[in-house]
Each structure stands twice: as C-alpha cells, then as structure tokens.
Amino acid sequence: MRMSQFYLPTLKETPAEAEIVSHQLMLRAGLIRKLASGIYSYLPLGVRVLQKIENIIREEMVRAGAQEVFLPLLHPAELWKESGRWYDMGPEMMRVKDRKDHDFCIGPTHEEVITDLVRNEVRSYKQLPLNLFQIQTKVRDEIRPRFGVMRSREFIMKDGYSFDLDEKGLDETYQKMFEAYTRIFERIGLEFRAVEADTGAIGGKSSHEFMVLAESGEDAIAYCEDCEYAANLELAQSEISIKEEYEELKDLEKISTPNIKSIKDLEKFFDLDGCKMIKTLLYVAGDTMVAALVRGCDELNEVKLRNHLGVANIRMATDEEIIEKTGAPAGFVGPVGLKNIRIIADPLVMRIKNGVTGANEADYHYRNVNPGRDFTVAEEDVVDLRTVQEGEACVHCGKPLRIARGIEVGHIFKLGTKYSEAMGATILDENGKERPMIMGCYGIGVTRIIGAAIEQNHDENGIIWPMPIAPFHVIILPIGKDDQIMEVAEDIYEKLIAQGIEAVLDDRKERPGVKFNDADLIGIPIRVTIGNRGLKENVVEVKYRDTGEEVKVEVDKIVEFIV
Ligand code: ATP
Ligand code: MG
Ligand code: MG
Ligand code: MG
Numbered sequence: 001m002r003m004s005q006f007y008l009p010t011l012k013e014t015p016a017e018a019e020i021v022s023h024q025l026m027l028r029a030g031l032i033r034k035l036a037s038g039i040y041s042y043l044p045l046g047v048r049v050l051q052k053i054e055n056i057i058r059e060e061m062v063r064a065g066a067q068e069v070f071l072p073l074l075h076p077a078e079l080w081k082e083s084g085r086w087y088d089m090g091p092e093m094m095r096v097k098d099r100k101d102h103d104f105c106i107g108p109t110h111e112e113v114i115t116d117l118v119r120n121e122v123r124s125y126k127q128l129p130l131n132l133f134q135i136q137t138k139v140r141d142e143i144r145p146r147f148g149v150m151r152s153r154e155f156i157m158k159d160g161y162s163f164d165l166d167e168k169g170l171d172e173t174y175q176k177m178f179e180a181y182t183r184i185f186e187r188i189g190l191e192f193r194a195v196e197a198d199t200g201a202i203g204g205k206s207s208h209e210f211m212v213l214a215e216s217g218e219d220a221i222a223y224c225e226d227c228e229y230a231a232n233l234e235l236a237q238s239e240i241s242i243k244e245e246y247e248e249l250k251d252l253e254k255i256s257t258p259n260i261k262s263i264k265d266l267e268k269f270f271d272l273d274g275c276k277m278i279k280t281l282l283y284v285a286g287d288t289m290v291a292a293l294v295r296g297c298d299e300l301n302e303v304k305l306r307n308h309l310g311v312a313n314i315r316m317a318t319d320e321e322i323i324e325k326t327g328a329p330a331g332f333v334g335p336v337g338l339k340n341i342r343i344i345a346d347p348l349v350m351r352i353k354n355g356v357t358g359a360n361e362a363d364y365h366y367r368n369v370n371p372g373r374d375f376t377v378a379e380e381d382v383v384d385l386r387t388v389q390e391g392e393a394c395v396h397c398g399k400p401l402r403i404a405r406g407i408e409v410g411h412i413f414k415l416g417t418k419y420s421e422a423m424g425a426t427i428l429d430e431n432g433k434e435r436p437m438i439m440g441c442y443g444i445g446v447t448r449i450i451g452a453a454i455e456q457n458h459d460e461n462g463i464i465w466p467m468p469i470a471p472f473h474v475i476i477l478p479i480g481k482d483d484q485i486m487e488v489a490e491d492i493y494e495k496l497i498a499q500g501i502e503a504v505l506d507d508r509k510e511r512p513g514v515k516f517n518d519a520d521l522i523g524i525p526i527r528v529t530i531g532n533r534g535l536k537e538n539v540v541e542v543k544y545r546d547t548g549e550e551v552k553v554e555v556d557k558i559v560e561f562i563v
Contacts, residue, residue, distance in 0.1 A: 038145025
C-alpha cells in the first residue's frame, strides 16, 4: 500500500469526546469515525485490523470443530416470544415493524435464530454434536454507549452455538471452546484472564468470561493467587455474601426448607429450570420481601433462604397464568404493598432480572419480574450493600483475594436446555426417545478487541500493534528529496510485498516529522527509514515500535533481514 493513495485521515489533536486512550487513538490513527452515538464506520486501516482478528478467530473455531454460518439480522418477534425473551430483553433490544405491521427485532444475539434453524433439520442423535458460529453485526441499544467501539450500539460479534446429546457432550464442547478462546486471545497477543461469571439474562448453568486486564475496564474481577479461583466481582460478591449469610442464618429456626434436600428439590420447588445457574429469586409477599439466592452447587450449604412467612405454600405462576391473571405477558407486579422492603444481604438483588413477586397468598406470585422496571426500591430500604475488597478471604481457600479491572472480550455459557426446551428443539436418542438438545453459546466481541488491544499496547506517541493483528507488518519511510532515496524505498517495498510481507510505503511529500509521527501513531511494528546519511554508508535503519530498538542493516540485506 502506498500512503499517498491510502485513505488514512490522521488527527494531531486528541478528540475531546474520547475519554479513554484506545478511543482517542482509534480516532487519531484513522481507524474509525463516528456516525452517531455508539455507531462507527471503519476506515481501511481499521478494517485491516478487524480482518486479522476475524481470521484468527475463524481459524481457531474451525480448528476446534465449529462450522461457519451467517444468520439474519432481522428476527421475527414470534421467535423471541417462544423463548420468552421478547418480554425480558427490555429497551436494549431494538424493535422495528415491517410494512405489514409485523414486529421484528434487530438481533442483539442469536440463540433463538440458531435454535430455530437446528430444530427444523436435526432430528437424530447421529447428527450431534453440532457446533455453529458466525461473525456478524449485533445491535444493542446500550443505555450508555461509550469508549468508542468498546461499548457501542452496533458492533461485530463472533457468536457460536453448540448442540449436544447430553451434559457430558456439552462439557466436552465447552472445554474445547474454552481452549479455543485461550488460543485466540493468546494469538492476538492480549494479556487476559478467564474468570467465572454470572449467567445474566441469557441464562444457563455455568459460564466464563475472558477479561483483558486494563485499568479502563468496566468490569472488576477478583482472583486468588493461591488457588485457581478467579471470578467477575459481581459473582465473587454474591458468593461471599451468600456464605456469610448462610453462616449467620444456619442456626436460626426461621429458615424453612420444606422438603428441600437437594438442588433438584429446590428446582422443582421453585419451578425454575436449572437452579444450578446462579439464580437470584426475589419475591415480595405482603409488605415483606423475601429473597433467596441459589448458587450453583450440589449441596445446600451455599444456599440461603430467608423467609419470614414460610415459602412452602407458594407456587410460582406459569407464564400463561400470569397473562391470564394480569393481562400482561410478564413483569407485572401484583397488588402488593411495597412498603418496608428490605433488600437482604446482597447487592445483586438490585440487579436481578426474572425475579418473582406476588401477594402473600398462594398462586399470586408472578415470575419474570424485573425490579427497577416493574417497581422501584427506595435507596434507604437497601441495606448491606457491600463490595469485595482487595485482601478479602477467598471463599475457596481463605487466602487474600486480589482485585483487578478487566474488559470482557469473550463469554462462554453452558445453556443446557433453556432454549431447546422452550422452542422444542428435540432429537431422538439411541433408544428412540425424544429429548431436548443440550446447548452452549460462545461470544467474542470482535470490535471490542481492537479497543482492548490498544488499551494494553500504546505509549504517548500512539498505538503499538502486536504483530498478529497489526494492519501492516512494515512501514517504509523514505526521508529526503533525492531520487535515489525513493528508488531504494520502492525497491525494498516491491521485494517485501513479493515475499508476502504486508508493507506500507510512505511516499507522501511530507516533512520527516510528519512521517515519523504518523508511523508511531498508527503503530506499525517495524519501521524502515531510508535517508541520505544512511545510504552513504549503504545502510537503512530498522526501528521496532515496541522496544524502540534501532538497527542499521545493509541495503541489500534488508529484505532478508525482515523476512
Ligand atoms: P457487557 O457486560 O460488556 O455489556 P455482555 O455480557 O452484555 O457485555 P455478551 O452478551 O456476553 O455481552 O456478548 C458477547 C461479547 O460481545 C462480550 O463478551 C463483549 O466482548 C461483546 N459486546 C457485548 N456488548 C458489546 C457492545 N455494546 N459493544 C461492543 N462489544 C460488545
Ligand atoms: Mg451488555
Ligand atoms: Mg457482561
Ligand atoms: Mg457477557
């Protein structure tokens, strides 16, 4: 590529709207331009980086046995109603109507679409396991778009979905994906950590986030240097509170655990699919809030039930019943007095989705209630909000925890049967018995990675690309007006390209200072400078962007040196 023809508008000044360094540098180095809040165009330099990242992801996904598909951006509402998420997703999901007044959403994620695709074709266990992925634009109307491509409203995600016959199959697929993700982020050259994560709105039984360590990260993680424990801080907080609460409540007679001897009983009792996922239940009974937190475990010792009224006579209403009773599909709060609500024990309660609420009477409890959306809790009613501090005892080994900030670049989930059951994605097993497929889902924030990589690799002069995702490997800088300089530069350029090296030649008629500054700003790993002084000694100067190391290399040897 010749710089004189390359669409690379760089900026000298730091744009005022950009808060963090990666956003500033992406604008300054001409990788992106803003169209509207959280919506960006990628310029040629940005696209080159994007494609490098995509290719690494592709290669590793395919190596791990996944196959690439490409799914629609527009999803009919009916599909999302089948899973129930049409009502759960809230305003982050963009909704549109077609000319016939039919409801659609612009895909924020693709569990429903993929489940639909597979349920219509896959009928026998012989067709499993199946692992499909795509690299595609996602739209989420983020409440606070910021940090450029890190939290944008339109972004590119690699999303993958697996289908297995049984839990064991899912465990194996999940492990393979975990390893593929580790390879991907290692290959890209990121410093990251895999941490246990909350399963959030997507639901599921177990999940890990891949966090790029960076001060500007919106997530916080807690990790133990002694045991392997590492978790998203939200999760670590709930674990610590649950443990302490349980210790405190253990002896209290008030805890009622009617016929609940195992998680299975609890699952049945609460009529929830998969209490193994971290489930925070919240329900309001009369004027007292009762909260139960269930942490993924096989024993009850991590389960906390706080119960003023006894939960034994409470049966959760089904979605149909909710609609019938309230006329609203989900999230309706019954005629409950919401005075004197106390949030017991856990900050997560404030953020939970899919809570349960209802009156102090059997059959009047509604599922899928979303506190904040469906009712609000006064701040003074919130007690015991706490955060994990650096040095707090690790719940597993008791050694002090460390806290760090991270950027979530990848997220993998064991979904189980949440979607396959709701949407009837079943197969016939070896015995001809029909059963729901066991699913997993695996996301990577492709565009977010660009920002994360810059957060970790920059200095005061600009970006320092790790070689595997650098838009070019080498930048050739002819400095000076002599014809010979340009001839040597052209020659090196042609030869590097012939060797498959991605080189860019700064053939612009600019002052040396401008060329040097731009080269540093756009962060090309190797710079080859050709000037009068060097040519007199028959050498060119090689400088490495990361270490700043400079080496003089004979003109005839430079191509060999770089290749
Ligand atoms: P976050 O917690 O940052 O909002 P998320 O948990 O909502 O992310 P997932 O549903 O797990 O995101 O999506 C998979 C990946 O997509 C994330 O790990 C992240 O890298 C990326 N991603 C999610 N939202 C955005 C966004 N608004 N802009 C850019 N990338 C995003
Ligand atoms: Mg999000
Ligand atoms: Mg997240
Ligand atoms: Mg996530």
